[in-house]
Amino acid sequence: MKTFDPVVVTRLIKEEDLNHHGTLFAGRMASWLVESCFLSASRAVGKPEDVVCVKIHGMKFKRPAHKGEILEISSQVVLTGRSSITVAGQGLLDGDDRPAVTGMATFVSVNAQGKPYPHGIVLSEEYVKRVEELNLKAQELTGRRR
Numbered sequence: 001m002k003t004f005d006p007v008v009v010t011r012l013i014k015e016e017d018l019n020h021h022g023t024l025f026a027g028r029m030a031s032w033l034v035e036s037c038f039l040s041a042s043r044a045v046g047k048p049e050d051v052v053c054v055k056i057h058g059m060k061f062k063r064p065a066h067k068g069e070i071l072e073i074s075s076q077v078v079l080t081g082r083s084s085i086t087v088a089g090q091g092l093l094d095g096d097d098r099p100a101v102t103g104m105a106t107f108v109s110v111n112a113q114g115k116p117y118p119h120g121i122v123l124s125e126e127y128v129k130r131v132e133e134l135n136l137k138a139q140e141l142t143g144r145r146r
């Protein structure tokens with residue numbers, strides 16, 4: 001399925017997700033966030049098998065999450081290049097409107113030999129306007145804007 005609709009994944013934080021402080025382990029959170037971003041990039045390309053991650057940008061853990069809390073991880077495409085796609089992700093705890101985690105990841109469309117190929121995805125002006133702030137941030141993080 002080809003779509004730019006945001007991907008939303010909901011997780012219950014369990015014992016096995018915790019670190020030695022008893023809060024959500026950063027590695028687990030990072031894995032969930034990148035997975036959600038991967039799903040967004042894959043849906044934009046339409047072929048998950050052609051999508052690889054080249055870079056994780058500026059992941060920030062802003063507040064701790066605890067066992068029993070529900071985390072909603074959402075992601076959306078915010079920038080595309082010739083073969084690259086940058087996706088912004090965030091995690092929101094139930095009942096909180098400030099994200100517990102934010103970050104971006106850039107993916108590349110590759111052929112069966114692992115070589116980048118043009119994905120042909122062009123974001124409409126209207127779409128870019130809707131995600132303007134994240135689009136500008138992604139341009140900075142990927143070095144497309146100084």
Ligand SMILES: CC(C)(COP(=O)(O)OP(=O)(O)OC[C@H]1O[C@@H](n2cnc3c(N)ncnc32)[C@H](O)[C@@H]1OP(=O)(O)O)[C@@H](O)C(=O)NCCC(=O)NCCS
Binds near residue numbers: 082106110
């Ligand atoms: C991803 C990979 C194919 C890119 O190869 P490469 O030789 O760097 O390719 P290119 O230089 O042609 O760059 C391809 C695109 O990636 C972008 N890119 C490369 N490095 C980047 C970085 N550090 N940050 C953001 N974008 C980057 C380039 O700007 C280019 O984008 P564009 O086509 O939209 O202009 C190669 O690095 C690779 O196979 N990496 C391993 C991927 C992997 O195993 N990931 C983990 C599992 S998913």
